[in-house]
Amino acid sequence: MVAPVPPEKNDHDAFVKRRRREDGQTPDIESSRTLTGPEAIERESNKMHTLLTQLRGQPHVRRRVYELFQDEAAGxxxxxxxxxxxxxxxxxxxxxRSLNHRIEDLLAP
Structure with a gap:
């Protein structure tokens, strides 16, 4: 039997607020609604691709990004x-989006 879904799992606003608090950001619910799920995923995927291309020639950063991917996948x-x-x-x-911010932090001088 499947466990019941906590109310927060079904409440997008609560999820965004909690997630952004964890990232140390001010919750901004309206900006998260500007794109639908698939559009937001595509936007973040394109941004991630751009960030990952910047990792060429930086093996020390690539290793840390790999660790970030593992952490984010578990979460x-x-x-x-x-x-x-x-x-x-x-x-x-x-x-x-969270992972992209963490990669940007690694790439910052």
Whole structure:
């Protein structure tokens, strides 16, 4: 039997607020609604591709990014467990956004 989904898993606003608090950012619910789940995922994916191309020739940073991917994947598994398909898209987009910010921090001089 599947465990019941906590109310926060079905509440996108609460998820975004919690996630952005964890990232040390001010929650901005309206900006997260400007794109739908698939559009947000595509935007973050394109941004991630751009960031990853900047890693060429920086093996020390690449290793740290690999560790970030592992950390984020573990967190993503916990986040989507029991979530609806619609919320899973937002969870994925938010995780990708968080990962992009962490990669940007590594690339900063």
């Amino acid at each position: 993503l598994q916990r986040e989507v467990k029991g979530a609806t398909e619609h919320n899973t898209q937002f969870v994925l987009a938010e995780n990708m």
